[in-house]
Amino acid sequence: MSIEDRAKAVGKNIEGKAQEALGNVTGDPEDKAEGKAKQAESQVRHGIEDAKDKVKKAID
Numbered sequence: 001m002s003i004e005d006r007a008k009a010v011g012k013n014i015e016g017k018a019q020e021a022l023g024n025v026t027g028d029p030e031d032k033a034e035g036k037a038k039q040a041e042s043q044v045r046h047g048i049e050d051a052k053d054k055v056k057k058a059i060d
Helices: 002-026 031-060
Strands: none
Touching: 002 031
């Protein structure tokens, strides 16, 4: 997995957690939902990169 892609996914996860926390503090359900969506996107990105790694290992 490229370090750049991993860093982007981690950044998206942190951004999502911060936005969700902001939604909790302000009581804004839209911020909470968007934060959770960003965290889910981060998990998908990690999964894709893990799959790429497994394919690359199998080929090598």
